[in-house]
Amino acid sequence: MDEVTISRAITESFMKEFMDSMEVEVAVVGAGPSGLVAAHYLARAGIRTVVFERQLRVGGGMTGGGMMFNRIVLQKEGKEILDEFGVRSTLYRRGYYTADALESIASLCVGAIRSGVKIFNLMTVEDVMIRGDRRVSGLVLQWTAVNMARMHVDPLTVRSRVVIDATGHDCDVCQILVRKTGPKLKTATGAVVGEKSMWAEKGEADLVKNTIEVYPGLIVTGMAANAVLGSPRMGAIFGGMLISGKRAAELAQSIVKKR
Numbered sequence: 152m153d154e155v156t157i158s159r160a161i162t163e164s165f166m167k168e169f170m171d172s173m174e175v176e177v178a179v180v181g182a183g184p185s186g187l188v189a190a191h192y193l194a195r196a197g198i199r200t201v202v203f204e205r206q207l208r209v210g211g212g213m214t215g216g217g218m219m220f221n222r223i224v225l226q227k228e229g230k231e232i233l234d235e236f237g238v239r240s241t242l243y244r245r246g247y248y249t250a251d252a253l254e255s256i257a258s259l260c261v262g263a264i265r266s267g268v269k270i271f272n273l274m275t276v277e278d279v280m281i282r283g284d285r286r287v288s289g290l291v292l293q294w295t296a297v298n299m300a301r302m303h304v305d306p307l308t309v310r311s312r313v314v315i316d317a318t319g320h321d322c323d324v325c326q327i328l329v330r331k332t333g334p335k336l337k338t339a340t341g342a343v344v345g346e347k348s349m350w351a352e353k354g355e356a357d358l359v360k361n362t363i364e365v366y367p368g369l370i371v372t373g374m375a376a377n378a379v380l381g382s383p384r385m386g387a388i389f390g391g392m393l394i395s396g397k398r399a400a401e402l403a404q405s406i407v408k409k410r
């Protein structure tokens with residue numbers, strides 16, 4: 152195959168996938184553990200789902216384990232989700248397991264893609280679309296490289312019935328929403344309350360109850376949920392991230408089915 156044919160093959164197949172992803176049922180922002188798990192369960196339920204990730208690589212904070220020791224810790228309920236993706240884990244102590252961070256994130260990524268999720272890396276979500284009925288109805292995208300070069304280039308948009316903020320500690324989508332619309336989130340202050348200091352047990356316990364539709368059409372999951380609702384961070388224990396992702400998928404599915 153000559154070079155131009157290779158270039159055409161890449162451009163045509165990418166554009167086809169991107170065009171197919173411009174109107175979806177659920178758009179997930181962030182390809183960390185919570186976002187990948189949410190996307191996987193949605194696609195498996197037959198919901199058209201796309202993920203936008205600003206980095207070159209997927210995985211978010213899971214890839215580096217704890218302080219770059221690339222192992223993760225999970226509770227039994229989290230381990231059961233990893234089991235579904237075929238990830239091997241080892242019993243450490245009653246109720247707690249360890250797993251390889253790279254095997255875990257690679258398996259979540261492959262699992263999501265094979266369920267039908269389209270993942271676009273290198274794209275940053277820099278704004279949301281809000282329509283008359285005061286719902287989040289889509290995302291505004293820019294190449295991460297454009298933002299890094301600080302060039303002014305106008306973005307493109309995708310429409311989706313539901314957006315999931317899975318952007319981790321940054322809770323970028325919620326931060327953007329508050330900047331653009333004022334403090335209208337379903338939180339104690341209406342704004343992003345902010346992540347509290349490390350407390351693994353409480354952080355994990357709060358996470359699933361913090362996984363909510365925080366604004367019409369916008370669900371928050373993973374560490375973003377704790378940051379937005381004002382709960383502690385928890386370090387390299389990942390069960391809550393996976394369970395929160397699964398819960399976000401259930402919520403998104405029920406919203407999609409209702410509308």
Ligand code: 48F
Binds near residue numbers: 276385
């Ligand atoms: O940070 P991240 O892994 O979020 P998570 O799924 O998991 C949190 C844990 O990794 C860890 C933890 C465990 O106790 O606390 O931190 O909640 O993944 C978030 C992903 O979102 C991407 C970011 O690059 C990362 O891969 N991201 C953040 N902002 C944007 C974004 C944005 N504006 N547009 C696109 N992607």
